[in-house]
Structures are given as structure tokens and as C-alpha cells.
Amino acid sequence: xxxxxxxxxxxxxxxxxxxxxxxxxxxxxxxxxxxxxxxxxxxxxxxxxxxxxxxxxxxxxxxxxxxxxxxxxxxxxxxxxxxxxxxxxxxxxxxxxxxxxxxxxxxxxxxxxxxxxxxxxxxxxxxxxxxxxxxxxxxxxxxxxxxxxxxxxxxxxxxxxxxxxxxxxxxxxxxxxxxxxxxxxxxxxxxxxxxxxxxxxxxxxxxxxxxxxxxxxxxxxxxxxxxxxxxxxxxxxxxxxxxxxxxxxxxxxxxxxxxxx
Amino acid sequence: xxxxxxxxxxxxxxxxxxxxxxxxxxxxxxxxxxxxxxxxxxxxxxxxxxxxxxxxxxxxxxxxxxxxxxxxxxxxxxxxxxxxxxxxxxxxxxxxxxxxxxxxxxxxxxxxxxxxxxxxxxxxxxxxxxxxxxxxxxxxxxxxxxxxxxxxxxxxxxxxxxxxxxxxx
Numbered sequence: 001x002x003x004x005x006x007x008x009x010x011x012x013x014x015x016x017x018x019x020x021x022x023x024x025x026x027x028x029x030x031x032x033x034x035x036x037x038x039x040x041x042x043x044x045x046x047x048x049x050x051x052x053x054x055x056x057x058x059x060x061x062x063x064x065x066x067x068x069x070x071x072x073x074x075x076x077x078x079x080x081x082x083x084x085x086x087x088x089x090x091x092x093x094x095x096x097x098x099x100x101x102x103x104x105x106x107x108x109x110x111x112x113x114x115x116x117x118x119x120x121x122x123x124x125x126x127x128x129x130x131x132x133x134x135x136x137x138x139x140x141x142x143x144x145x146x147x148x149x150x151x152x153x154x155x156x157x158x159x160x161x162x163x164x165x166x167x168x169x170x171x172x173x174x175x176x177x178x179x180x181x182x183x184x185x186x187x188x189x190x191x192x193x194x195x196x197x198x199x200x201x202x203x204x205x206x207x208x209x210x211x212x213x214x215x216x217x218x219x220x221x222x223x224x225x226x227x228x229x230x231x232x233x234x235x236x237x238x239x240x241x242x243x244x245x246x247x248x249x250x251x252x253x254x255x256x257x258x259x260x261x
Numbered sequence: 262x263x264x265x266x267x268x269x270x271x272x273x274x275x276x277x278x279x280x281x282x283x284x285x286x287x288x289x290x291x292x293x294x295x296x297x298x299x300x301x302x303x304x305x306x307x308x309x310x311x312x313x314x315x316x317x318x319x320x321x322x323x324x325x326x327x328x329x330x331x332x333x334x335x336x337x338x339x340x341x342x343x344x345x346x347x348x349x350x351x352x353x354x355x356x357x358x359x360x361x362x363x364x365x366x367x368x369x370x371x372x373x374x375x376x377x378x379x380x381x382x383x384x385x386x387x388x389x390x391x392x393x394x395x396x397x398x399x400x401x402x403x404x405x406x407x408x409x410x411x412x413x414x415x416x417x418x419x420x421x422x423x424x425x426x427x428x429x430x
Contacts, residue, residue: 043403043404043406043414044404046404046406046407046408047404047405047406050317050406050407050410051406052317053317053318053319053410054315054316054317054410055317056317057313057315057316057317057318058316058317060316061316061346128347129346129347132346132347132348132349133316133346135349136313136316136346136349136350137316139349139430140315140316140430142380143405143406143428145384146384146405147405147406149384150385209381
């Protein structure tokens with residue numbers, strides 16, 4: 001599968017692995033936070049702000065640990081604010097604009113379900129600090145999964161309009177799902193060291209949860225065998241990431257030495 | 262080197278009991294289970310380990326700061342406050358007394374958390390939480406998420422009161 005196998009050390013691989021997990025959560029958290037003050041109802045506004053906070057909290061812990069592993073004197077802010085789009089290794093799924101509420105919920109459901117299966121396995125990683133973090137985040141991911149799944153059911157099996165929009169959202173998101181199960185030399189080394197998971201091992205479980213939910217929501221499961229996007233783990237992104245980073249990083253970069261007091 | 266004024270572990274725990282959660286001021290960080298460990302080295306240096314409740318909890322930075330301020334105020338000269346992630350905080354670490362205080366404060370306390378092996382099977386089920394005001398079970402979940410990361414919102418159909426539930430994790 002890997003055509004060009006580069007020699008990487010365990011340390012480099014672990015750093016990259018932590019950054020991939022952290023970038024997914026920071027970028028999706030930032031997208032979720034865009035709903036703050038714009039939710040369709042007060043409870044959902046709070047729910048989305050809460051989930052954004054959880055995701056950014058997960059990212060912060062992972063970045064802090066990545067900084068420790070990297071050992072170059074960086075901190076979590078460095079990873080979040082001082083890297084460019086090509087340095088980010090988050091899934092393209094996470095960076096897509098928030099769209100309407102149906103789109104946000106559909107994406108959140110697909111990602112939360114993936115995170116759930118991934119973290120259920122990662123929580124046994126052979127590193128106490130890492131596995132401790134993962135176990136903690138897993139508890140919160142379960143709330144995210146319950147929440148988004150309930151909304152998929154409600155919107156899909158709701159009005160003609162909500163069904164239509166949710167179906168369109170899943171159709172649009174589908175080609176970004178292939179990447180969830182791409183494995184490269186970083187994953188392979190991490191699996192070997194007992195620090196990573198093979199996502200292809202839980203692909204069927206994840207697909208089943210997704211398909212069962214869509215069917216229950218009276219939605220049509222899009223074609224799995226369509227063209228799938230790829231490349232984000234190597235820093236290849238959609239045009240949306242750069243715009244988002246410009247907004248997210250601007251303030252920090254204009255005042256690089258500013259501190260919260 | 263100046264001699265350090267020595268404190269016992271018990272004294273440090275007492276100081277920590279004076280630090281309350283900024284979001285839930287009726288509880289202190291010891292009964293919340295946030296303060297995990299106090300260690301006093303042979304040189305008299307104090308190490309306090311605290312663990313976050315929810316990862317995104319904005320109160321965590323405030324709590325860390327409050328602990329530092331409290332220990333300084335109480336004349337502890339050399340100490341370190343360390344955030345520890347190795348253990349995963351659970352609402353089970355909250356003392357019974359703390360749960361009673363939560364209820365009196367109008368927040369339905371968390372019940373005992375259990376390993377939910379059947380999580381996927383029970384995705385649609387919601388917990389019945391008794392109303393902290395009238396103890397009725399005629400309540401319904403309004404939202405899994407509330408005013409802070411640790412709470413969800415319920416409504417009591419018996420006494421017509423909205424209330425918050427401390428999520429069980």
C-alpha cells in the first residue's frame with residue numbers, strides 16, 4: 001500500500017500521530033464554535049458551544065503532549081496558531097464549512113462515530129499519559145455521538161425539507177469518508193509500538209452504525225464506491241482550510257507575545 | 262538556603278478544602294475529587310496534583326490559579342501544582358456529602374457511573390433523573406448539554422421547574 005516508505009523514528013511517528021488527532025479536533029472545534037450565537041434554538045446553541053469546547057480541550061491536551069514529545073520548547077499555541085495550512089494534518093472532513101444545521105449534524109455524527117470506535121481501541125495504548133487522555137475524551141465523545149445521532153434521526157425522519165437537506169448533506173460529505181481509513185507508515189509504526197490503532201479493523205462496525213442510523217432516519221445510504229478524496233494526512237487540504245486559519249490565527253499572529261492575564 | 266516552614270499533608274488538604282469550584286461555589290475541590298494527591302518531599306517541598314473534570318472546562322485554569330493563590334496565602338513556601346491526566350476523573354470521586362450539597366443547590370447530582378459496555382445498544386435510552394426540588398421522577402431531558410460542560414438540562418413536569426443535572430461520567 002505504501003509506495004514510498006520513509007524511515008521514521010518512533011518519536012517522529014508519535015508526534016505526527018498526536019498532531020493528526022489534535023488537528024482533527026481543533027479544526028472541527030473551531031467550525032463548531034462558529035455556531036455560537038447562531039444556533040437554531042438556545043439549547044442547541046449551548047450544545048454546539050459545549051462540543052466545540054470539548055473538542056478544543058481535547059486538542060489542547062494532545063498538543064501539550066505533542067510539545068513534550070517533540071521537545072523543542074513549543075507549546076499548544078504554537079501548534080494551533082503558528083503553522084500554515086500545509087502543516088495541518090487534519091481530515092478534510094473536519095475543515096469543511098459548517099453549512100446549515102443539517103450539514104453540521106451529519107458531519108458531527110460521522111466524525112463522532114469514527115472517534116468513538118477509534119478511541120475505544122486507543123484507550124489501551126501503551127503510554128499512561130496518552131491513554132489517560134484518551135479515556136477521558138472518550139467519555140465526552142459518547143455524549144457527542146448520542147447527541148448528533150438523535151438529531152440525524154429527528155432531521156431525517158422530520159419534515160420534507162429537513163429530510164431533503166440532511167440527505168444532501170450526507171451526499172456531499174460522503175467523498176470525504178474514504179480518508180478515515182487510510183493507513184500509512186506513521187499508523188503502521190504506531191500500531192507496532194502499541195500506541196496506535198488500525199482503523200480498517202473497525203471500519204465495518206462504523207459502517208454498520210452509520211448505515212443503521214441513516215436507514216432509521218429514512219435517509220438513503222450514499223454509494224460507498226464513489227470517488228473519495230485523499231491527502232490530508234500529508235497536508236493536502238480543500239480551499240476552505242486556509243480561509244479558516246486566516247481568521248483563527250490572525251489575532252495571535254499580530255500579537256505573538258500577548259498573554260492572558 | 263532558608264529553612265522552609267513545614268506543613269503536614271493534612272494541613273495542605275485543609276487549605277485545598279478552602280478552594281471552591283468557581284462554577285459551583287458550594288463545592289470545594291477536594292470533595293469534587295479534583296485535588297488528587299498531596300506529596301511532601303524530604304526537603305519540605307509540596308507537590309499538589311489536580312485533574313480536570315471535563316477537558317474543555319474553562320474553570321480548570323481558574324482552579325489551578327486559585328490553588329496557587331491559596332497555598333501562597335497560607336504561607337506554603339515551595340510548592341508545585343501539577344495537572345495530571347493519567348487518572349480519568351469520574352463523578353464517582355465526588356463524595357456523598359458533595360452530592361447532597363449539589364442537590365440542595367438545585368442541581369440533580371450524578372448517580373453512580375457504570376461501565377457502559379452496551380453503549381451502542383443503549384444509544385437511544387435516556388436516564389430518568391429525579392427532580393432536585395420535589396424528588397419527582399416525572400422529568401424529561403431537554404438537552405444533553407447545559408450552561409457548563411458538566412451539566413445537562415432537564416424539566417420537571419411535576420413542579421414545572423427546569424433544573425440541571427450533573428452529568429455522570
